[in-house]
Amino acid sequence: xxxxxxxxxxxxxxxxxxxxxxxxxxxxxxxxxxxxxxxxxxxxxxxxxxxxxxxxxxxxxxxxxxxxxxxxxxxxxxxxxxxxxxxxxxxxxxxxxxxxxxxxxxxxxxxxxxxxxxxxxxxxxxxxxxxxxxxxxxxxxxxxxxxxxxxxxxxxxxxxxxxxxxxxxxxxxxxxxxxxxxxxxxxxxxxxxxxxxxxxxxxxxxxxxxxxxxxxxxxxxxxxxxxxxxxxxxxxxxxxxxxxxxxxxxxxxxxxxxxxxxxxxxxxxxxxxxxxxxxxxxxxxxxxxxxxxxxxxxxxxxxxxxxxxxxxxxxxxxxxxxxxxxxxxxxxxxxxxxxxxxxxxxxxxxxxxxxxxxxxxxxxxxxxxxxxxxxxx
Numbered sequence: 001x002x003x004x005x006x007x008x009x010x011x012x013x014x015x016x017x018x019x020x021x022x023x024x025x026x027x028x029x030x031x032x033x034x035x036x037x038x039x040x041x042x043x044x045x046x047x048x049x050x051x052x053x054x055x056x057x058x059x060x061x062x063x064x065x066x067x068x069x070x071x072x073x074x075x076x077x078x079x080x081x082x083x084x085x086x087x088x089x090x091x092x093x094x095x096x097x098x099x100x101x102x103x104x105x106x107x108x109x110x111x112x113x114x115x116x117x118x119x120x121x122x123x124x125x126x127x128x129x130x131x132x133x134x135x136x137x138x139x140x141x142x143x144x145x146x147x148x149x150x151x152x153x154x155x156x157x158x159x160x161x162x163x164x165x166x167x168x169x170x171x172x173x174x175x176x177x178x179x180x181x182x183x184x185x186x187x188x189x190x191x192x193x194x195x196x197x198x199x200x201x202x203x204x205x206x207x208x209x210x211x212x213x214x215x216x217x218x219x220x221x222x223x224x225x226x227x228x229x230x231x232x233x234x235x236x237x238x239x240x241x242x243x244x245x246x247x248x249x250x251x252x253x254x255x256x257x258x259x260x261x262x263x264x265x266x267x268x269x270x271x272x273x274x275x276x277x278x279x280x281x282x283x284x285x286x287x288x289x290x291x292x293x294x295x296x297x298x299x300x301x302x303x304x305x306x307x308x309x310x311x312x313x314x315x316x317x318x319x320x321x322x323x324x325x326x327x328x329x330x331x332x333x334x335x336x337x338x339x340x341x342x343x344x345x346x347x348x349x350x351x352x353x354x355x356x357x358x359x360x361x362x363x364x365x366x367x368x369x370x371x372x373x374x375x376x377x
Contacts (some may be wrong), residue, residue, distance in 0.1 A: 002304055015246055026088050028169045030105035033080050033092055034138045035173025035202070035219070037111030037340055041080065042071040042094035044131075046320070050112030050178065051128050053339060055320025060304055064330055064343050073111055075303065075330045076343030079219075080171060082350035087169070095141050105168065106145060108138040111194055115176045115200040116193070121183075125329070129182040135175060135204045146211075155210055160354065165212040167374075169366075172208075174219040174280050176201060176255060180248075181224075184233070194255055201306065202262040209270045214373075215366055216273060217359070218263060220256035222280040222349075225249035226288060227282045228302050228313050228338040242288055243300065249281075274369045277360045283352035288334065303333040303342060315339045 033039050037050065044050075046057035053073065055061070061069040065076030071094070072078055082092050084105075093100030112131030114121070115309035121129035146152075150160040176197040183193050205218060224230060225240065225248030240246035260277055267275050289298050300311060304326040307314030317323040319337035327333060331344035341349075351360040359366075 010199050012250045014276065014321055020336065027099075027167075027367060027374070028087050028089065029167040029272055030103075030164075031080070031084060031087070031089060031092055031171055032142070032168045033107040033109055033171045033173060034135070034142075035109040035115045035171075035175045036178055037073040037109075038222075039078060039107065039109035039173030040071070040073070040094070040108045040111045041078065041092055041109070041333050042112075043096045043107070043109065043133075044111035045071050048131070050299050051130050052315050053111075053318055053337065055324075056111070058320035060326040061320055063326065073340035074336050074343055074346060075326070077346060078343075079350045079353070080109075080173065082347055083169075083171065083354060086350070086354050093268045095145070102145075102320070108141050109173055110138065112178060113138070113175060114179045115197040116179050116205075117200070120196065124183075124188060126186060126188075128184075129178070131178075136202055139204060139207055142208075161212055165214060167370075168213070168215070170208055170216045172201075172205060172216065172218045174221050175254070177224050180251060181229075190251055194251070194258070198255060198258045198262065201259060202266075205263070205266060205275075209273055209275075214273050215370055217276045217278050217353075217363075217366070218259070219278040220259060220280050221252040222284045223249050223288070224252045226284065226334075228300055228305075228311050228335045229315070231300055232311055232313050232315065232338070242285065243289050244288075274361075274366050276363065276366050278353045279358045279360065279361060280349065283356070283358040284362070285351050286352065286358070291334070294344070295331060296331045296344075298327075299334050301333065302335045302338045303327040303330045304337050311338075363366070 046054050049056050056071050056073055057069050060068060063075050084091055092105050095106050095108045110133040114134045115362045117134050117136050118132045151157050151164050154161045174333055179193050179197045223244055225245035230245040230248045238245050238247055238281040240249055263275055287294055288299055302312050304319035304324060305312045306317040306324040328340045333342050334345045336342045354363050
């Protein structure tokens with residue numbers, strides 16, 4: 001590389017220090033997202049939603065930002081929406097909206113989706129899993145998308161595959177929480193679910209890397225024991241220092257530790273890729289433990305729900321149902337409907353990922369790697 005190119009590179013990297021800068025914000029041309037209801041921007045609707053949460057197409061979902069339901073499980077935007085905005089990209093269309101403009105990426109995430117293949121739940125008579133989609137489904141959809149744009153593999157169709165992968169961010173949203181939830185109270189041990197779920201997520205990430213994904217962010221599980229549903233189901237004695245369900249949070253924490261170990265192996269085996277772990281568990285914890293500084297006055301009570309008591313939650317009359325109602329100000333709440341979060345919480349988490357210290361390596365490192373790659377191309 002010429003001296004002038006080296007000078008330009010270092011000058012640009014000094015300017016592009018954080019992803020909030022306008023130049024860095026335009027570095028990715030596309031995002032491909034995967035996951036469950038924390039990431040789904042519309043592949044699910046009321047008639048296909050997960051058990052007990054079958055009103056996502058009804059108000060007051062979407063009330064805060066979109067002012068109408070968009071089949072997102074929140075009052076507004078999700079983490080993936082804030083990431084897209086941070087990168088100056090449009091909101092990602094759901095894969096099942098075949099009329100959508102996919103020029104800037106596609107969202108393959110499905111609410112209710114599991115990491116483990118759906119057949120496992122059917123074979124074990126787990127009736128809570130009414131969502132047939134899993135990560136295998138999302139990978140099949142992605143393969144179908146690749147076929148549609150003429151990408152077979154880099155060797156035989158380099159231009160077509162380059163258009164898909166070279167300037168794309170792959171965002172693997174948290175997934176696996178449903179696997180544990182669906183088997184709650186069953187004869188299947190949490191250890192079995194943990195092994196199968198982490199293996200499924202890891203196999204999925206490996207498949208993306210083998211296809212050519214170069215920039216990958218993988219979210220871990222959040223503090224699932226802090227979700228209202230967990231508090232509603234667990235005995236009061238099962239609590240940790242945060243006031244959340246200790247056994248559930250410990251389960252998610254162990255899940256994440258194994259996942260991170262697998263990501264470290266992928267970094268060694270795929271040195272051409274930049275793989276970032278987004279620490280949802282600790283990001284959530286950091287917000288919860290400093291709730292007042294975020295204007296949060298209700299860390300566990302749902303904004304949208306029904307029922308008496310501190311939680312405002314009834315599993316038989318959830319948000320969007322005729323007997324449910326929503327609070328005046330969702331920004332004062334973490335939990336939107338008992339399982340999903342408010343836009344305010346998703347925004348705070350996204351900021352922790354993009355501009356904070358809860359990505360490893362930092363999100364700014366991924367941006368700088370992409371900028372350096374573009375300059376050297």
